Amino acid sequence: MNKQQASLFSCAYQALMTPEPLAKKAIIDATAIEWEQEQLTLEPVTVERVSKPGRPQKPALVPPRELVKRKISTVEGRAVIVHAVAHIEFNAMNLALDALYRFQEMPIDYYHDWLLVCIEEAYHCSLMLERLEQLGFQYGDFPAHNGLWEMAVQTDHSLLDRMGMVPRVFEARGLDVTPGMIKRFNGAQDHETVSRLEIILHDEIGHVAIGNRWFEYACKQAGVEVIPTFQKLLHKYMQGQVRGPFHTEARLEAGFSQHEMDILEAM
Numbered sequence: 001m002n003k004q005q006a007s008l009f010s011c012a013y014q015a016l017m018t019p020e021p022l023a024k025k026a027i028i029d030a031t032a033i034e035w036e037q038e039q040l041t042l043e044p045v046t047v048e049r050v051s052k053p054g055r056p057q058k059p060a061l062v063p064p065r066e067l068v069k070r071k072i073s074t075v076e077g078r079a080v081i082v083h084a085v086a087h088i089e090f091n092a093m094n095l096a097l098d099a100l101y102r103f104q105e106m107p108i109d110y111y112h113d114w115l116l117v118c119i120e121e122a123y124h125c126s127l128m129l130e131r132l133e134q135l136g137f138q139y140g141d142f143p144a145h146n147g148l149w150e151m152a153v154q155t156d157h158s159l160l161d162r163m164g165m166v167p168r169v170f171e172a173r174g175l176d177v178t179p180g181m182i183k184r185f186n187g188a189q190d191h192e193t194v195s196r197l198e199i200i201l202h203d204e205i206g207h208v209a210i211g212n213r214w215f216e217y218a219c220k221q222a223g224v225e226v227i228p229t230f231q232k233l234l235h236k237y238m239q240g241q242v243r244g245p246f247h248t249e250a251r252l253e254a255g256f257s258q259h260e261m262d263i264l265e266a267m
């Protein structure tokens with residue numbers, strides 16, 4: 001394909017379907033440079049349902065109850081958690097790519113925002129893969145679960161549902177649990193992992209904020225109110241269940257309102 005005429009959507013799809021994490025990252029980084037240099041078009045491409053994005057043969061995908069658990073005081077125990085975060089970041093890369101590829105009639109800022117998320121998720125994934133290697137393990141050494149991607153598939157028909165559920169529920173959950181994880185790694189004297197998790201936590205606030213921004217946009221387009229719509233989505237996809245406790249300060253920074261946090265607390 002003539003580079004001059006490549007479409008952002010076809011580049012995103014190509015990265016989405018590429019199996020190896022670092023090869024995926026390389027396509028994202030190259031796409032970002034081309035986008036910056038205004039070499040990409042927004043020429044639409046056919047949108048397919050992506051039930052299986054590109055991923056390596058391992059890790060094996062298992063139900064959450066079959067995930068490995070080890071004591072954090074051991075190197076393997078720390079590697080299990082680093083592996084789980086690497087897997088989340090790998091999925092987050094795919095989710096951001098899918099957000100770019102799937103919704104092709106959005107304002108230009110939407111593509112700036114989601115390409116930035118792609119770049120940062122790819123960077124996070126590489127930070128975790130590198131740390132995993134330093135601990136003597138590789139991506140694929142432990143099983144993983146596929147909950148994030150399953151939610152992506154379930155919401156692939158609607159920008160409103162996707163923005164409401166993925167960044168505002170799943171990614172926001174990352175804001176809640178990462179400080180506790182940082183504390184545990186500090187307790188295990190693993191300051192190298194801590195500094196990497198701190199980068200992730202910081203950037204993730206921005207990703208949830210981007211999700212909030214485009215959820216609000218989707219609500220406005222549909223002529224519906226943000227909070228009742230979010231509650232309806234929680235009932236539709238999660239049987240009205242939300243998991244706390246919440247990292248309220250980070251969530252407020254990411255654009256949740258205090259009123260919304262009060263409602264979540266009450267649920």
Ligand SMILES: [Fe+2]
Binds near residue numbers: 089120121124200
């Ligand atoms: Fe991330």
